[in-house]
Amino acid sequence: MNNTAPKLWSPGDWNALFGFGTNILVNLLTLTALLRYVVKLPDDIVFGRILPATGLMLFLSTGYYAWLAYQLAKRENRDTVCALPSGVSVPHMFVVVFVIMLPIAAASGDPIHGWEAGLTWVFVQSFVLMLGGFVAPWVKRITPRAALLGALAGVSITFIAMKPALDMYLDPVIGLVCFAILLASWFGGVRYWRGIPAGLVAIAVGALIAWGGLALGRDFGGMDPDALGTSLASFGFSLPIPALGHVFGGFEYLGVILVTAIPFGIYDLVEAMDNVESAEAGGDRFPTTRVITADGVVSLVGCLLGNPFINAVYIGHPGWKAIGGRIGYSAATGVMVLILSWCGLVALLMALIPVVAIAPILLYIGLLIGAQAFQETPRAHAPAVVLALIPQIAAWGKLMIDNALAAAGTHAGAIGIDTLAGTGVLYRGLELLGGGAILSSLVLAALVACIIDRAHARAGAFALAGAVLTFFGFMHSEAIGVAVHPSIATAYLLVAGGMFVLARQTATRPIDLAHAALEAAD
Structure with missing residues (x-):
């Protein structure tokens, strides 16, 4: 050598x-x-x-x-x-x-x-x-x-x-x-x-x-x-x-x-x-x-x-x-x-x-x-990549709105979230989806990629991680705490439960995993 x-x-x-x-x-x-x-x-x-x-x-x-x-x-x-x-x-x-x-x-x-x-x-x-x-x-x-x-x-x-x-x-x-x-x-x-x-x-x-x-x-x-x-x-x-x-x-x-x-x-x-x-x-x-x-x-x-x-x-x-x-x-x-x-x-x-x-x-x-x-990712995972972009777009959109309102000497709370929603600006949605965007992108995209691969147990694990991170404010929030967004955390828990049930059903009634792997690698 x-x-x-x-x-x-x-x-x-x-x-x-x-x-x-x-x-x-x-x-x-x-x-x-x-x-x-x-x-x-x-x-x-x-x-x-x-x-x-x-x-x-x-x-x-x-x-x-x-x-x-x-x-x-x-x-x-x-x-x-x-x-x-x-x-x-x-x-x-x-x-x-x-x-x-x-x-x-x-x-x-x-x-x-x-x-x-x-x-x-x-x-x-x-x-x-x-x-x-x-x-x-x-x-x-x-x-x-x-x-x-x-x-x-x-x-x-x-x-x-x-x-x-x-x-x-x-x-x-x-x-x-x-x-x-x-x-x-x-x-x-x-x-x-x-x-x-x-x-x-x-x-x-x-x-x-x-x-x-x-x-x-x-x-x-x-x-x-x-x-x-x-x-x-x-x-x-x-x-x-x-x-x-x-x-x-x-x-x-x-x-x-x-x-x-x-x-x-x-x-x-x-x-x-x-x-x-x-x-x-x-x-x-x-x-x-x-x-x-x-x-x-x-x-x-x-x-x-x-x-x-x-x-x-x-x-x-x-x-x-x-x-x-x-x-x-x-x-x-x-x-x-x-x-x-x-x-x-x-x-x-x-x-x-x-x-x-x-x-x-x-x-x-x-x-x-x-x-x-x-x-550099399997073609079948393209939907997961696209989904990973969306929380970052939400975070960017919220930042643009916040900066514009600050320049006018006001903020979204003063104008009213419902008033903004009435004009098509779903500020609360941007706030929830864009908060902790890097982790939200990671968890959501991983969840989708695992579902595409029929790896339902891993998908459930990522949904469970999403529930814990959301509960303590690391996802869908701009500040940590306890029970920050319990409804979103509960939703992730329900998704995790569903994925674990699917994983158990898959174990008793196997799908064609070889075919799924070939699709994911295409």
């Missing part, structure tokens, strides 16, 4: 670096804007404390997953292994800001208190991940792939792909042109001059259109020359420093924090498990426990240094692998983030690059993950 060491860098890593790197950059720009303009933290905290800690966390995460990929490539003696992408969890970025940091900052009159509560929130979630990592392999082993990939596809289509798709049409001259540049290369195989990565070409063309249009009196991309000059003030070298006092300072809000930290910790656990399954479907099998516990460990390190955002394995492994990403792109992205965050360059990039030029990269990832859910 040839035991030569795997290559640390491949030509395709350039493509993945500019694709994944710009994805990470967008998230850094977004969280910076949230901290400065929503929580209203002072710039010395944002650029001098939080971003350096975030940068170190991302450097540790991307470096670790590059090392895992290197070990896998070495063990299997192949050069096609792609490292898992990772970074700040995007859904949780908004949750911790709008559900934890902003309300506490407003109630206390001090944004520093909001920051401290965010640190405590991540502290709790980190331990949920580290402990849950030892349970995840068992869950992954018994759950149909259609449920794991379907739940992931739902997140990808709604919370990853929809916003960039909408942004593209709000600024189509840049958005559609950049999208076409990426599609021609990453789907169509077009090679640009001297092999320049498509992501870099898209960013360069987008910036050229934006600044060129501004020079001609046209506003493409919303560029602001004054912001470019102001961004230079953030230059300066800042190292992360311990923030233990701030972490434990947030414990006075522990009651409020636990309501969301534990459910979202479980959300991260399931999503990471889905992403590991997605990578395995793409040919790279990583150890689930080590992946999930690593997320918890690096999140804890970042938290103790002042970063109020959780780390997560990202959706997108098949996409980066498809464009040639291997080992080096992950580690190189970590180095890039470290330089940007420690040297105060994030604000400059915020002012220099039009965000709409980067948005098509996220849409591309949404397309890949959505397609994979159908391509």
